[in-house]
Amino acid sequence: MDAKEDLDVKIGLEVHCHLTSLKTKLFCRCPADYYNKEPNTNICPVCMGLPGSLPVLNEQAVKHALAIALALGSRVSQKMVFYRKNYFYPDLPKNFQISQYDKVGGLPLATGGQIRLKDKVVRIRRIQLEEDPAKIVYEGSISTSPYALVDYNRSGVALVEIVTEPDLTTPKQARQFLQKLRAILEHLGVCNCDLEAALRCDANISVRGGYRVEIKNIGSFKDVEKALSFEVTRQKMLGAKRGMETRHWDDVRGVTISLRVKEEEQDYRYFPEADLPPYIITEDLIAETLAAMPELPDARRDRFIKQYNLPHQAAEILTSHKSLADLFEKSIEKYRSPLRIANWLISDILGYLNRKDLDPSTLKIAPEDIAALARAVDEGLINEQTGRNLLLKAATTGKRIEQKIFAEVSKIGDEATIKALVDRVFKENEKAVKDALKNEKAINYLIGLVMKASGGKTDPHITRSVIVAKLKQLS
C-alpha cells in the first residue's frame, strides 16, 4: 500500500510541459526543436523581444493544450486571453513573459479537472498556455557557479502549465501524480517527456498551516520526491520563514537553498497583452478535439484487465508508460501469452530500467523476440529462467535474439530443462525405468523417449548423464 497520508502536509504542484510535438514556437516561426543546437542560433526578433516585433499565436499549440485540458476533464474557457507577466531577469529579454492569468478579467485556457491516483483524487486548479523563457546555464551548482550563461534557443517555446490544488499530502503521492500525468501526456502524443526539461515541476509545500514555500528547478520525478521529503523534514524542524519563500533544489547536494522571498502576484503587474487578440475556443474545436482523443491510460488499463485478464496492479504498471504498454500489446499480437509477458516486462525489464535509471522508451527489444521467448518457454524448449535471462540480455545489448539460440540453449545443456523432461519421462514410463535399472542397454530407450519429448532438441550426452545419475539414485 501507499504511504500514509500526512495531514500536516499540503503539497501543490505546478507542472510545465513542453509541447514537443509542435513544429514551431508559440508566437514566432522559429523551430520548436531547439535541442542540440548551437546556443543562441534558434532565435528571431519576436522571441528575442526586439522593438517592433509582433507575436502571432500558433493555433496548433492551442489545439494540443486543449487536448490536455479535455483529457483532464477541465472546464474549457470560451475565450482565452493572454497577459503579460512582468519581471526582470536575464532569461527574459522582453522583461515580460506572455502568459495567462486567472484574475481581474483574465481567462486561462481551462480550469478544474482532476487526476485520479490509486487512493486519491488530485484536483486541477487551472491549465494555461505560455511561452518558455531562456535557459540559464551554471557551472556546477547555482550557489557556487562563478557565472551564468544564457541560451535563448528555448525562448518562446510553447509551454502548458498545469497547476494543482494543494491536495497532495506526501512526497510519494507527488511522484505518483507526475507519473500519471506523464502517462496521459505520452498517450496524447503532445509531449516527449523524455527530452531534457520537457516536463518540469515546481512544488509548493506548507507544513502544519505554516507559510508556503515554493521549490523550483526540480529536474526529475525522483528529485521531486527527494526535494519534498527534505522540505517536510526541514520545515517540521525549523518552520517556514515569514511570507512566501522560493527555494532552489540543489540535486548535487540533495538540499533546498533559499533563493528569495517569493514575489507576490502584484509584483508581476499582470496586464492584458495588447498585441494578441482574445482567442475564441469554439464548440466545434472542442468537439473535434474530443473526437480525436486517443485511448488514455486509465481506459487502457481497464481494457488490459478485461481483454487480457491481467491483474489490476500489472495493468496499472504497464499503462503508466506508453512505450511499455505498446511493447506489451505488440508482443501479445505475435504470441498470446499475456500473463507471462506482462510479468517479464514488469519484474525483469522494468526492474532493469529502474536500476539503470532508464526510461522504457529507450528499450530496443523487438516484440517478435519477446513473443518467441514466451513461445519457446511454453513449448518446453527453454525453461522460464533461461527465457528471462535471454530477454534481459536482449534489453541490455539491444541486439535481436537469433532463433537458433533456442535450440542451442537446450543443446548446450540447459540442465534444468533436461532434468524436468527426464523426471516426466520417468514418471510416465515406469516399466522402461525398471528395465533400465536391470539392463544398461535399455537406457538408450529412455534417452530416445526424452529426445522425443523435447522434439529432438536436447543434447543426447547430457541427457544420458542426467538419466544415469537418476537411475543411480533409484537403484
Ligand SMILES: [Zn+2]
Ligand atoms: Zn523566434
